Amino acid sequence: MRRFSANYIYTGVFLKNGIVETDNNGTIINIIDTKGDLRESSKLEFYNGIIVPGFINTHCHIELSAFKSKIEKKITLPSFIKKVVSLKKEIPPIDYLKPIEIADTLMFKNGIVAVGDIANTSYTITTKKKSKLYYHTFIEGIGLNDNAEKIFENIKLLFEDFRKESLPASICPHAPYSVSKKLFGLIKQHAEKNHSVLSIHNQEAASENELFQSASGGMAQTFYAMGVDIQNIQKTGKSSLLSIYSDLPQKNNILFIHNTYSSVQDIDFAVANFENSFFCLCPKSNLYIENQLPDINHFLKYPHKITIGTDSLASNDNLSVLDEMFILQSYFTQITLSQLIQWATINGAKALGIEQNFGSIEKGKKPGLNLIQNIDFDTMKLKEESTVLRLI
Numbered sequence: 001m002r003r004f005s006a007n008y009i010y011t012g013v014f015l016k017n018g019i020v021e022t023d024n025n026g027t028i029i030n031i032i033d034t035k036g037d038l039r040e041s042s043k044l045e046f047y048n049g050i051i052v053p054g055f056i057n058t059h060c061h062i063e064l065s066a067f068k069s070k071i072e073k074k075i076t077l078p079s080f081i082k083k084v085v086s087l088k089k090e091i092p093p094i095d096y097l098k099p100i101e102i103a104d105t106l107m108f109k110n111g112i113v114a115v116g117d118i119a120n121t122s123y124t125i126t127t128k129k130k131s132k133l134y135y136h137t138f139i140e141g142i143g144l145n146d147n148a149e150k151i152f153e154n155i156k157l158l159f160e161d162f163r164k165e166s167l168p169a170s171i172c173p174h175a176p177y178s179v180s181k182k183l184f185g186l187i188k189q190h191a192e193k194n195h196s197v198l199s200i201h202n203q204e205a206a207s208e209n210e211l212f213q214s215a216s217g218g219m220a221q222t223f224y225a226m227g228v229d230i231q232n233i234q235k236t237g238k239s240s241l242l243s244i245y246s247d248l249p250q251k252n253n254i255l256f257i258h259n260t261y262s263s264v265q266d267i268d269f270a271v272a273n274f275e276n277s278f279f280c281l282c283p284k285s286n287l288y289i290e291n292q293l294p295d296i297n298h299f300l301k302y303p304h305k306i307t308i309g310t311d312s313l314a315s316n317d318n319l320s321v322l323d324e325m326f327i328l329q330s331y332f333t334q335i336t337l338s339q340l341i342q343w344a345t346i347n348g349a350k351a352l353g354i355e356q357n358f359g360s361i362e363k364g365k366k367p368g369l370n371l372i373q374n375i376d377f378d379t380m381k382l383k384e385e386s387t388v389l390r391l392i
Contacts, residue, residue: 001029004369004391005038006047007377010341011361014380019044020051020361020369026392027366047371051391052341053361054113054368055321056348059199059257059280059309061118062107062127065099066091067314074291077205078222084314085226096123103319104131107310110320111388113368114349114358116199116255116280116309119169122161129165136352137162137169138199141179141187144232148182156190170196173247175204176240177211177219180232184247197253197353199280203240203266204258205290212236212243241266251275255351257309260286264298271302278305278351281343283327284318285311296332303339307348322372322388329382337380368392 002022009018011031017038021030038046064084071083104127107115114134117124120142128135139159143151155171162169171190173179179187191198203209210217215235223230236243241262248254253276259267262279270277279299286293299306308328310319325340345367349359358367369391376383 001043002392003041003044004047004051005044006049006051006371007375008050009361010050010052010338012342012346014050014338018051022369022392025366026368028361028363031361031363047373047389047391049371049373049389050337050375051361052370052372053345053359054370054390054392055111055344055388056114056307056352056354056359057107057112057310057319057321058116058255058278058307058348058351059118059282059311060103060107060115060319061312061314062100062103062115063096063117063119063121063124064312064314065103066096067312068099068317071314073288075289076207076218077289078207078218080289080315082222082226093121093123096121097126099313100124100127103313104128104133107319108132109390110318110322111368111370111390112319112321114352114354116197116348116352118199119158119162122158125162125165125167128167134354134358135167136197136354137167138172139169140174141171141183142174143183144178144180144229146180146182146232148180148186151183152186152190170194170198172196172198173200175201175208176244177208177230177233179247181234181247184244188247188249191252192249195252197255197351198249199255199257200248202256202259203261204286206261209239209261212238212240239263239266242269245269245273248274253278253351253353255280255307258282258286259294259299260290260292262294262298267298267302271305278307278347280307280309280351281324281328282309282311283324283331285309285315287327288315293331296328296335300334303342304347306343307351308344320388322382322386326382326384326386337375337382340382
């Protein structure tokens with residue numbers, strides 16, 4: 001047994017000088033609220049900081065780790081997509097593997113215990129099989145042409161590759177602008193049948209909305225330049241989310257990723273029409289690509305639906321949930337530390353459907369324990385010097 005204490009333990013509330021007891025496998029067996037009156041006791045490990053559950057990174061692409069520092073900042077999403085497509089042609093498969101391992105190790109070091117990870121190939125399987133992290137892999141469907149059945153069959157083969165290795169996975173659409181109506185239908189049917197957790201990139205660029213509203217803008221121009229036929233994208237006069245909502249299952253857990261240009265109406269609509277919707281914020285990636293952040297005020301009335309992601313090393317210099325928390329706090333000072341911890345832990349666990357084991361410090365769970373150090377205890381805010389130490 002191990003016994004941990006700190007200035008505060010976060011259990012949904014801050015327990016001053018609380019104690020957490022775990023068995024040797026990291027399962028929580030007891031939580032003691034000392035009411036702030038901590039006394040010397042046997043084998044007690046005391047730390048300066050706040051003990052929180054392990055972080056849940058609900059959006060990553062470790063498959064793209066080989067692209068680190070290869071894409072310029074602030075080039076906007078259409079140019080970023082074009083660059084990713086180009087790099088995928090240039091970099092041989094063997095060169096993906098080591099960076100993937102490094103990314104996995106980096107996330108472990110940064111206190112992440114579970115990841116919602118995007119995949120378009122089988123490159124990450126070897127690392128995920130031996131990883132100390134829990135991964136739910138989102139196999140992306142991409143295709144605007146009329147060959148939806150063949151595309152979907154190939155996606156299913158990749159899906160089965162993960163499932164054969166006992167790696168949790170689901171098939172999901174990449175984004176509103178990259179999936180044909182027919183392919184959307186096949187993915188939706190599969191998701192409803194398998195009760196899958198889903199993920200979709202959503203409104204990451206203003207030009208995504210323009211594409212559906214007027215068939216114009218930077219994304220439309222980039223597709224034309226790349227020779228991509230966008231005739232299968234229906235011009236609706238509405239935002240991208242409102243344009244494709246009927247193509248998504250309404251009862252599945254679904255993570256809307258980025259939401260950088262989502263309006264209040266978009267968010268309200270998603271909550272009203274999708275029973276188990278969540279909104280993943282990836283602020284460092286948003287600043288890297290678009291130099292823009294979502295307006296957090298659009299989401300604050302749904303605090304139980306906000307999660308945090310890092311995106312990939314193609315659009316980030318680190319894979320740290322704590323870094324993302326600090327960025328959000330820096331730009332939106334009204335966010336409390338308690339809210340940030342919830343978004344980084346239990347909300348993400350619920351989004352991935354793993355809250356029975358992860359996301360909160362509760363008896364019987366094995367959530368991992370992190371120590372957030374260098375806190376401003378007077379204001380209960382993160383500082384630029386704040387760091388995370390993985391305890392379990």
